[in-house]
Amino acid sequence: MNIDAVFKRTSKERIIQYYIRQYERQRLYIYPICCHLAGRKIETGFTIIDLKDGSSSLLSPSVQNFIKIASQICQDYYPETLGMMYIINVSWIIKTGWWIVKAFLDAKTVAKIHIKGNDFQKALLEHVDSENLPKFLGGTCECQPDGCIGTNSGPWKTVFEKFPKETDPETVKYPLLPER
Numbered sequence: 001m002n003i004d005a006v007f008k009r010t011s012k013e014r015i016i017q018y019y020i021r022q023y024e025r026q027r028l029y030i031y032p033i034c035c036h037l038a039g040r041k042i043e044t045g046f047t048i049i050d051l052k053d054g055s056s057s058l059l060s061p062s063v064q065n066f067i068k069i070a071s072q073i074c075q076d077y078y079p080e081t082l083g084m085m086y087i088i089n090v091s092w093i094i095k096t097g098w099w100i101v102k103a104f105l106d107a108k109t110v111a112k113i114h115i116k117g118n119d120f121q122k123a124l125l126e127h128v129d130s131e132n133l134p135k136f137l138g139g140t141c142e143c144q145p146d147g148c149i150g151t152n153s154g155p156w157k158t159v160f161e162k163f164p165k166e167t168d169p170e171t172v173k174y175p176l177l178p179e180r
Contacts, residue, residue, distance in 0.1 A: 012069060015069055015070075016069060019069070019070055020077070023077065027081075029160070030154070030156045032153055034154075034161060044082060045082065045083055046085075046128065047086070048087075049086070050088050051087060052089035053093070072131070082109070083112065084114070085113045086116060086123065087114070088118075088137075118142075118177065120136030120138070121137070124137060124138055125138060136156065
């Protein structure tokens with residue numbers, strides 16, 4: 001993702017609204033559907049951030065601003081939704097920076113974040129079934145060139161297709177969002 005291009009096309013406020021919409025969509029639709037199908041409570045997510053060909057750009061001010069916005073929304077409004085996060089293809093510079101940054105974070109949060117170089121496939125497959133992980137991340141999913149990323153795949157897809165207006169993050173009115 002080219003963060004500089006994102007900030008040229010939109011504002012900080014719209015990014016905040018986007019993130020809140022996505023978190024609320026998970027809270028109102030995705031987690032309940034997953035709970036129903038699994039027969040147990042599911043209220044956290046598994047995040048993979050791939051820094052391949054881009055970890056040095058993390059040092060730019062615009063990327064740091066973007067990360068700050070996304071992190072603050074999660075921390076302030078959805079603190080317990082992060083189940084686990086893997087940051088993969090991390091350079092030694094970022095690994096070194098992580099050792100400094102994690103000293104300032106809550107121990108519970110640090111325990112949820114795993115930093116990996118290019119030796120991440122086995123670790124991901126311990127948590128994600130191979131058929132649900134894109135091939136380029138070590139899985140077998142080939143439903144798109146980049147796996148299922150951006151396809152809205154999952155057990156909630158049927159509900160979203162059946163009720164497109166009710167579940168569209170652009171049209172749903174969420175409790176935390178101000179009126180447009």
